[in-house]
Amino acid sequence: MTELEKTDAKLSQSASAKMIYLSEYKKPDYQLDSVELRFELHETRTRVYSRLAFRRAPGAKTQAPLKLDGSHLELQVLKLNGETLAPDRYALDDDQLVIENPGQSFDLEVETQINPQANTALEGLYLSSGMFCTQCEAQGFRRITYFPDRPDVMSRYTVTVVADKQKYPILLSNGNKLEAGELDNGRHWVKWQDPSLKPSYLFALVAGDLACQEDSFTTMSGREVKLQLFTEAENIHKCDHALMSLKQAMKWDEDTYGREYELDIYMIVAVNDFNMGAMENKGLNVFNASCVLASPETATDQDYYRIQSIIAHEYFHNWSGNRVTCRDWFQLSLKEGFTVFRDQDFSADLNSPAVQRIDDVNVLRAHQFAEDSGPMAHPIRPDHYIEISNFYTVTVYNKGAEVVRMLCHILGREGFRKGTDLYFSRHDGQAVTTDDFVKAMEDANDVELAQFRNWYSQAGTPELVVDENYDADARTYSLTIRQYCPPTPGQVDKKPFHIPLAIGLLGSNGKELLSTQENTNIAKSEHMLALTKPEQHWSFSGVEEKPMLSLGRGFSAPVKMSLSHSDEALAFMFAHDTDEFNRWDAGQQLAIKIMLKRIDDYSAGEALPLEPMFIEAYRSTLNNRTLDKALVAQALSLPSESYLADQCEIVDVDAIHGVRQFMRQQLAEALADDWLRVYEENNVKIAYHFNAQDMAQRSLKNLCLSYLMELDSLDQSKAEHRQRCLRQFQQGDNMTDVLAALSIFNQHAMPERQQVLDAFYNKWQHDRQVVEKWFAIQAASSLAGALKRVRALMQHPAFSIKNPNLARSLIGRFCAANSVNFHLSDGSGYRFLAEQVLALDELNPQIAARLLQSLSRWRRFDPARQILMREQLERVAGHKGLSKDVYEIASRSLEG
Numbered sequence: 001m002t003e004l005e006k007t008d009a010k011l012s013q014s015a016s017a018k019m020i021y022l023s024e025y026k027k028p029d030y031q032l033d034s035v036e037l038r039f040e041l042h043e044t045r046t047r048v049y050s051r052l053a054f055r056r057a058p059g060a061k062t063q064a065p066l067k068l069d070g071s072h073l074e075l076q077v078l079k080l081n082g083e084t085l086a087p088d089r090y091a092l093d094d095d096q097l098v099i100e101n102p103g104q105s106f107d108l109e110v111e112t113q114i115n116p117q118a119n120t121a122l123e124g125l126y127l128s129s130g131m132f133c134t135q136c137e138a139q140g141f142r143r144i145t146y147f148p149d150r151p152d153v154m155s156r157y158t159v160t161v162v163a164d165k166q167k168y169p170i171l172l173s174n175g176n177k178l179e180a181g182e183l184d185n186g187r188h189w190v191k192w193q194d195p196s197l198k199p200s201y202l203f204a205l206v207a208g209d210l211a212c213q214e215d216s217f218t219t220m221s222g223r224e225v226k227l228q229l230f231t232e233a234e235n236i237h238k239c240d241h242a243l244m245s246l247k248q249a250m251k252w253d254e255d256t257y258g259r260e261y262e263l264d265i266y267m268i269v270a271v272n273d274f275n276m277g278a279m280e281n282k283g284l285n286v287f288n289a290s291c292v293l294a295s296p297e298t299a300t301d302q303d304y305y306r307i308q309s310i311i312a313h314e315y316f317h318n319w320s321g322n323r324v325t326c327r328d329w330f331q332l333s334l335k336e337g338f339t340v341f342r343d344q345d346f347s348a349d350l351n352s353p354a355v356q357r358i359d360d361v362n363v364l365r366a367h368q369f370a371e372d373s374g375p376m377a378h379p380i381r382p383d384h385y386i387e388i389s390n391f392y393t394v395t396v397y398n399k400g401a402e403v404v405r406m407l408c409h410i411l412g413r414e415g416f417r418k419g420t421d422l423y424f425s426r427h428d429g430q431a432v433t434t435d436d437f438v439k440a441m442e443d444a445n446d447v448e449l450a451q452f453r454n455w456y457s458q459a460g461t462p463e464l465v466v467d468e469n470y471d472a473d474a475r476t477y478s479l480t481i482r483q484y485c486p487p488t489p490g491q492v493d494k495k496p497f498h499i500p501l502a503i504g505l506l507g508s509n510g511k512e513l514l515s516t517q518e519n520t521n522i523a524k525s526e527h528m529l530a531l532t533k534p535e536q537h538w539s540f541s542g543v544e545e546k547p548m549l550s551l552g553r554g555f556s557a558p559v560k561m562s563l564s565h566s567d568e569a570l571a572f573m574f575a576h577d578t579d580e581f582n583r584w585d586a587g588q589q590l591a592i593k594i595m596l597k598r599i600d601d602y603s604a605g606e607a608l609p610l611e612p613m614f615i616e617a618y619r620s621t622l623n624n625r626t627l628d629k630a631l632v633a634q635a636l637s638l639p640s641e642s643y644l645a646d647q648c649e650i651v652d653v654d655a656i657h658g659v660r661q662f663m664r665q666q667l668a669e670a671l672a673d674d675w676l677r678v679y680e681e682n683n684v685k686i687a688y689h690f691n692a693q694d695m696a697q698r699s700l701k702n703l704c705l706s707y708l709m710e711l712d713s714l715d716q717s718k719a720e721h722r723q724r725c726l727r728q729f730q731q732g733d734n735m736t737d738v739l740a741a742l743s744i745f746n747q748h749a750m751p752e753r754q755q756v757l758d759a760f761y762n763k764w765q766h767d768r769q770v771v772e773k774w775f776a777i778q779a780a781s782s783l784a785g786a787l788k789r790v791r792a793l794m795q796h797p798a799f800s801i802k803n804p805n806l807a808r809s810l811i812g813r814f815c816a817a818n819s820v821n822f823h824l825s826d827g828s829g830y831r832f833l834a835e836q837v838l839a840l841d842e843l844n845p846q847i848a849a850r851l852l853q854s855l856s857r858w859r860r861f862d863p864a865r866q867i868l869m870r871e872q873l874e875r876v877a878g879h880k881g882l883s884k885d886v887y888e889i890a891s892r893s894l895e896g
């Protein structure tokens with residue numbers, strides 16, 4: 001490892017880069033009784049009139065000043081109780097307006113002017129493809145008007161939107177439409193009133209020329225709710241799936257959590273320029289168009305799946321986030337961890353539970369474990385930040401969901417439901433903390449979860465070391481498990497975690513040795529071990545033979561487990577484990593063991609033959625007709641390069657890619673006939689439907705095709721499979737099959753590659769979501785020369801760095817999903833990233849900061865790459881006028 005000289009001096013001095021601490025939280029001094037807003041919309045000069053009725057909070061000092069947040073605003077008028085405030089009564093700077101001694105109860109009128117067209121940060125009010133829209137989470141509302149922009153100030157909003165009628169016939173905001181009318185000069189207005197209490201981050205406004213598709217849902221108490229999806233007219237045929245998903249989500253939340261929707265209308269708007277996936281604004285969700293619009297010709301199975309899950313996620317927030325919201329932004333996981341858990345559960349219920357679990361764990365292992373072991377490691381409830389936008393992370397979201405899942409394991413389904421019932425009823429209309437959530441779980445179940453709270457305050461991935469012993473005479477099987485959590489920045493010593501660990505014991509015939517009962521609800525099973533100490537022992541009697549330990553079933557806790565299973569034992573589990581997740585995982589662990597050995601030998605240039613046992617394990621899984629096809633496809637996919645990288649002491653990018661690629665070719669050759677037969681069996685001509693069965697069939701078919709194409713790649717004189725792939729590309733009637741074929745060609749240096757890429761663009765150039773895919777695919781091509789192609793594509797007329805989806809598709813994908821080219825030993829990939837981060841920081845700091853994270857784990861690489869990566873981090877960090885967002889990532893990466 002290379003040690004750093006002092007980098008602090010090189011960091012730019014950013015005046016506003018102030019660290020904010022959870023420990024410094026103070027209740028607001030003033031509460032807001034009501035909010036009246038009037039927007040006079042104009043592309044470059046929008047006027048915002050606000051009238052705020054404040055009241056001093058009980059317990060606040062009589063002299064307490066009123067502090068309002070505001071940035072990028074031009075203050076026009078400021079009146080207290082109807083009188084213009086003299087300049088000596090208030091202080092104004094770049095991000096605050098402070099009024100001294102405003103009184104016990106008072107009316108404040110504020111008039112500001114803003115420029116939505118110049119707002120490329122896409123926070124607050126901005127223009128996207130000719131429509132006005134807003135994004136206020138976390139701190140966007142302060143770019144609209146001076147306001148107590150914090151989630152613990154909740155109020156009732158009345159909003160009037162005024163705009164040119166021809167350009168903006170549709171005017172939307174939260175709640176119910178009260179009145180509408182016409183004005184002179186071709187303008188019109190609509191007045192909205194939201195009966196619910198909400199914080200400013202849930203405010204939304206949309207104005208544009210939009211088409212609408214309607215539907216309705218009857219709630220459990222028999223009320224009819226109008227559902228509306230707004231989009232540009234050319235996309236109106238792509239709304240069915242989202243509306244169907246919304247109705248499924250509404251029903252599921254009633255059935256599973258007893259939660260009913262309370263407003264008369266639920267609106268969703270599709271927006272082209274959007275930083276996030278979607279936003280749960282009260283009654284008016286705003287969605288990134290790519291996360292809501294779908295048709296079989298333009299969207300893949302993955303898109304359909306993702307839309308179903310995101311629609312549900314935003315809907316579920318109506319209870320877990322909106323009605324019960326966060327006290328402060330350190331509590332983000334309160335709403336996000338819980339809601340991700342809810343949407344994962346929903347997707348599992350509607351599709352294949354095992355495949356859903358595998359997908360969830362893949363995300364966690366590839367991205368969250370990496371975050372936990374890098375300089376950005378933070379607990380799911382962080383205790384300090386400079387810019388909260390940087391903490392919308394896989395840790396807060398996905399590990400947060402795992403923590404809620406563990407509570408569900410510990411309490412059981414029924415106990416967990418008792419806990420959520422109490423949580424919702426106790427805190428409806430309040431802004432609360434993660435501690436309040438755990439407290440509700442404790443009170444409803446009469447249990448104590450003090451140690452469990454360590455999951456909220458400690459960062460890092462715990463590691464388990466397992467020793468087992470079988471005493472044949474006594475027929476006793478015993479286990480010793482030690483837990484340990486490596487240090488993370490700012491946290492050297494950790495207290496032990498409370499870890500629910502589901503286990504099973506398998507006999508030589510594959511039968512469960514411990515249990516006679518069904519393992520469907522592991523929470524109720526007697527085999528849920530409760531790890532609470534650094535080292536613990538368990539002993540099981542009456543075990544007839546030396547068992548095979550199936551550990552952490554269903555991935556019951558977000559930990560790393562090391563077990564000394566032999567290759568043969570893993571192959572056995574891969575064939576026999578009754579827990580589908582662990583069955584898949586045994587295959588992954590076996591592949592990883594084999595691959596890590598090869599990665600070590602890679603520099604020696606050895607090409608080891610593939611173990612026959614491994615080939616046979618693959619063959620029997622591929623030919624197993626009783627398994628879910630989606631599970632087979634997952635089982636036969638080698639571990640990702642990023643998960644492999646996480647297993648290596650020092651990441652050797654070329655070796656990881658080379659070994660993985662070589663093993664794919666070996667598997668392709670060894671099972672050539674099997675891949676072809678299974679491909680043909682599943683290549684059936686049926687109309688596209690989004691359902692688990694058809695999706696499974698397509699995923700297995702396309703996996704087979706990708707292995708088959710390795711054969712053509714090995715022997716360029718044959719073109720049999722190339723023809724097959726080309727046929728699928730040309731004749732496929734759904735985007736899943738077409739894109740699968742295109743993606744495969746994209747990874748092979750064949751003349752067909754450019755032909756299909758061109759044909760695809762020519763056919764779909766009018767559809768921006770499909771064009772995003774076209775950029776993303778090319779950015780991920782591991783063929784040589786990718787950076788040159790990415791740079792050329794940035795000049796393509798369809799590309800704009802200002803659009804977050806395009807920036808992510810091309811620049812983001814290249815840096816995060818194309819490791820051989822991004823990590824090229826000449827450092828060209830790193831220089832490219834730094835260049836783009838600096839360019840983007842001027843436009844959209846949130847997106848720039850997210851991109852920069854590809855450099856944050858520089859210490860994991862070889863010394864030569866470390867120097868190159870660090871150089872570029874320092875170049876970014878030393879840049880004058882850096883945003884808080886980018887400054888925080890750069891400085892943490894260098895210090896951490």
Ligand SMILES: [Zn+2]
Nearest residue numbers: 313317336339
């Ligand atoms: Zn969310």
